[in-house]
Amino acid sequence: MSDAPDLAAIREAAGRIAAHVKRTPVFTSSMLDGRAGAQVFCKAENLQKVGAFKFRGAANAVFSLPDDAAARGVATHSSGNHGAAVALAARLRGIPAYVVMPHDAPAAKRAAVAHYGADIRACRPGLGSRERALDDLIAATGAQVIHPYNDHRVIAGQGTAALELLEECAGLDALLVPVGGGGLLSGTAIAGKGLVPGIRIIGVEPRQADDAWQSLTTGRRVIVDSPDTVADGLRASLGELTFAIIRRHVDEIVRVEEAAIVAAMRFVWERMKLVIEPSAAVPVAALLEGAAGVAGLRVGVILSGGNVDLQAALALMAT
Amino acid sequence: MSDAPDLAAIREAAGRIAAHVKRTPVFTSSMLDGRAGAQVFCKAENLQKVGAFKFRGAANAVFSLPDDAAARGVATHSSGNHGAAVALAARLRGIPAYVVMPHDAPAAKRAAVAHYGADIRACRPGLGSRERALDDLIAATGAQVIHPYNDHRVIAGQGTAALELLEECAGLDALLVPVGGGGLLSGTAIAGKGLVPGIRIIGVEPRQADDAWQSLTTGRRVIVDSPDTVADGLRASLGELTFAIIRRHVDEIVRVEEAAIVAAMRFVWERMKLVIEPSAAVPVAALLEGAAGVAGLRVGVILSGGNVDLQAALALMAT
Numbered sequence: 001m002s003d004a005p006d007l008a009a010i011r012e013a014a015g016r017i018a019a020h021v022k023r024t025p026v027f028t029s030s031m032l033d034g035r036a037g038a039q040v041f042c043k044a045e046n047l048q049k050v051g052a053f054k055f056r057g058a059a060n061a062v063f064s065l066p067d068d069a070a071a072r073g074v075a076t077h078s079s080g081n082h083g084a085a086v087a088l089a090a091r092l093r094g095i096p097a098y099v100v101m102p103h104d105a106p107a108a109k110r111a112a113v114a115h116y117g118a119d120i121r122a123c124r125p126g127l128g129s130r131e132r133a134l135d136d137l138i139a140a141t142g143a144q145v146i147h148p149y150n151d152h153r154v155i156a157g158q159g160t161a162a163l164e165l166l167e168e169c170a171g172l173d174a175l176l177v178p179v180g181g182g183g184l185l186s187g188t189a190i191a192g193k194g195l196v197p198g199i200r201i202i203g204v205e206p207r208q209a210d211d212a213w214q215s216l217t218t219g220r221r222v223i224v225d226s227p228d229t230v231a232d233g234l235r236a237s238l239g240e241l242t243f244a245i246i247r248r249h250v251d252e253i254v255r256v257e258e259a260a261i262v263a264a265m266r267f268v269w270e271r272m273k274l275v276i277e278p279s280a281a282v283p284v285a286a287l288l289e290g291a292a293g294v295a296g297l298r299v300g301v302i303l304s305g306g307n308v309d310l311q312a313a314l315a316l317m318a319t
Numbered sequence: 320m321s322d323a324p325d326l327a328a329i330r331e332a333a334g335r336i337a338a339h340v341k342r343t344p345v346f347t348s349s350m351l352d353g354r355a356g357a358q359v360f361c362k363a364e365n366l367q368k369v370g371a372f373k374f375r376g377a378a379n380a381v382f383s384l385p386d387d388a389a390a391r392g393v394a395t396h397s398s399g400n401h402g403a404a405v406a407l408a409a410r411l412r413g414i415p416a417y418v419v420m421p422h423d424a425p426a427a428k429r430a431a432v433a434h435y436g437a438d439i440r441a442c443r444p445g446l447g448s449r450e451r452a453l454d455d456l457i458a459a460t461g462a463q464v465i466h467p468y469n470d471h472r473v474i475a476g477q478g479t480a481a482l483e484l485l486e487e488c489a490g491l492d493a494l495l496v497p498v499g500g501g502g503l504l505s506g507t508a509i510a511g512k513g514l515v516p517g518i519r520i521i522g523v524e525p526r527q528a529d530d531a532w533q534s535l536t537t538g539r540r541v542i543v544d545s546p547d548t549v550a551d552g553l554r555a556s557l558g559e560l561t562f563a564i565i566r567r568h569v570d571e572i573v574r575v576e577e578a579a580i581v582a583a584m585r586f587v588w589e590r591m592k593l594v595i596e597p598s599a600a601v602p603v604a605a606l607l608e609g610a611a612g613v614a615g616l617r618v619g620v621i622l623s624g625g626n627v628d629l630q631a632a633l634a635l636m637a638t
Contacts, residue, residue, distance in 0.1 A: 314633035
C-alpha cells in the first residue's frame with residue numbers, strides 16, 4: 001500500500017486532473033456571514049462535473065493508472081456520486097468502467113451512471129452481494145477497483161478542492177468539510193496543514209452517523225452500521241487509510257442534528273440560490289448553529305455536492 | 320425626459336454601481352450545450368444581491384440622484400424584486416426607501432423588503448390603490464419614484480449585466496433575455512448592439528404574456544392585462560420608454576409555453592444546480608425547445624433571478 005499522500009501528491013493530482021475538472025467558484029454571502037458570525041468562503045463543488053467533488057478523486061485515480069492496467073478498465077460498487085464520477089473519468093480516458101449495482105437501485109441513480117457510459121452489472125441487494133459481484137467482475141475483467149475513499153489516489157484527488165480554495169482565498173483560519181468515509185476530510189487536511197500549518201481542520205458529521213467523532217474520541221476506528229441520516233452521502237464509516245490521516249491531521253469533529261442539516265440546506269437553496277444535497281449542508285449547519293467555534297474567523301467550507309431528487313428535497317424541507 | 324441611454328451611459332452606470340453590485344459568474348454546461356445545439360454562456364444574476372438583476376437598475380437610479388433629492392428618499396410600489404432592490408440600494412446610500420404594498424401582500428414579500436430596511440406603507444389591494452398611495456406618499460415626503468423599468472437610469476443599470484457578460488465572453492453571436500416590462504431587454508440591447516453591432520438580441524416571453532411580441536408585430540404598444548403565467552416576474556407589459564428602445568434595437572421576440580418554462584426551470588435546478596425563478600427559465604426554455612434559431616452559435620443568456628418560494632417551485636416542477 002502506498003504512503004499517505006502529502007502536499008506534493010495533492011499538487012501532482014491537481015496537475016494530472018486540471019484539464020478535466022472544473023475550477024469551481026467560491027461564493028460568499030453577507031447573510032451567511034451574519035448568521036455564522038464569521039467570514040465564510042464556500043467552494044461550490046456542487047457545480048463540479050457529475051455534481052460533486054467525487055469527480056476529483058475518481059479522475060486522479062483513473063488518470064494515474066499505467067496504460068496497460070487502464071486498458072482493462074476500472075470498477076466500483078458505488079451507485080452514488082462516486083459511481084458516476086468513475087464512469088465519467090473512465091469515459092474521458094477512453095477505458096471501460098464497470099459499476100456493480102443492486103437490481104433494485106433507484107432508477108435515477110442507474111440513469112446517472114448509465115448517462116456517463118458505464119457498464120452496469122446488476123447484483124442482488126446487500127453489501128455482501130455487491131462485494132461478491134465486484135470480486136467476480138474483477139476476476140473476469142482484470143479491472144482496477146477504485147474505492148470511494150479508502151484509496152490514496154482518491155484522497156489526493158479530493159484534496160485538490162481545498163488546494164484551489166486556499167490558493168484563491170488568503171488567510172483562512174479554518175476549513176470545514178463534511179465527513180462520510182473521510183476521503184474529502186483527509187485530502188482537505190493534508191492540503192490545509194501542508195499549505196497553512198496553523199489552519200484548523202474541522203470535520204462535520206450528522207450526530208446520527210457520528211462514527212468519525214466516536215473514532216477520534218475512542219482512538220479506535222468505530223463502524224456505525226446503516227446510520228439513519230438525511231445526509232445520504234455521509235452514511236459510510238471511515239476506512240483504515242482515512243482514519244489514520246484524520247487522526248493525525250484533523251483538529252476536531254463537530255456533530256449536527258438532522259433538523260439543523262435540513263435548515264441549512266434550505267438556507268443555501270433560498271439565500272445562496274445553490275442546489276446542494278443534504279451532505280453538503282452539514283458543515284453549513286455547524287456554522288448556522290454556532291457549533292464550529294469559528295466566531296470572528298475566516299472560514300472555508302466545501303459545498304460537497306448537489307445531487308438530490310428535487311421532490312425528495314421538497315418533502316424534507318416542507319417539514 | 321432624458322434621452323435613451325447609449326453604451327456610454329451603460330458604462331457610466333457600471334462605474335457608478337461597481338462598488339455595490341456583485342460581478343456575477345458565467346456558467347457553462349455541456350448538457351445544456353448538447354440540448355440547445357449551441358454554446359451557451361449563462362450569466363447568473365440569480366446570485367446578484369437581492370437575488371436578481373433588478374439591483375443593478377435600482378442601484379444606478381439611487382446613486383445617480385443629487386444629494387439634496389436623495390435626502391428625501393426613494394419610493395416604489397413594486398413588492399417584488401424591484402422593491403427589495405430599491406430598499407437595499409437606498410440603505411447602502413443611507414437614505415429612506417418607501418415601498419407601498421397592499422396589506423394582503425404575501426408575508427414572504429413583505430419580509431424580503433423589510434429585511435433591507437424599507438419603510439413599508441400598506442394600502443388597499445389593486446393597482447389604482449397602489450398608485451394613489453404612492454402619489455400621496457410622494458406629496459408628503461418629496462421622495463423620488465423609481466419605476467421598475469420605464470426609467471432610463473434603471474434601463475442603463477440593467478444593461479450592465481450584458482456589459483459584463485460581453486466583456487467576459489468574446490465572440491457571442493446572440494443574447495437571450497426574458498421580457499417583462501422590458502428594462503432588462505432594453506439595457507441588454509443597448510449594451511449588445513453598442514459593443515457588437517452584428518449581435519442578435521432576442522427577447523423571450525411566455526406565450527401567455529406576449530405583449531412584447533404583439534407590440535413588435537403590430538407596431539403599437541399592446542398592454543396584456545393580468546396575464547396568467549408561472550413567470551411572475553414577466554407579467555408587466557412594456558413601458559413607453561422600453562418599447563421605443565426595443566423597437567429600435569431588438570431583432571426578435573420569441574415565445575414559449577408554460578410547460579417549457581417549468582421544464583427549463585427543472586433543468587437548471589437539477590443539472591446546473593442553480594436555483595432560478597420561473598422568469599429566469601424563460602430564455603432557457605427557448606434554447607431547450609430549439610425556438611430561438613441559434614443552432615451552432617455562441618449564445619449569452621441572462622439568468623435573471625432566483626427569488627422563488629421553494630415549496631411553490633417544487634410543486635410546479637412535480638406536475
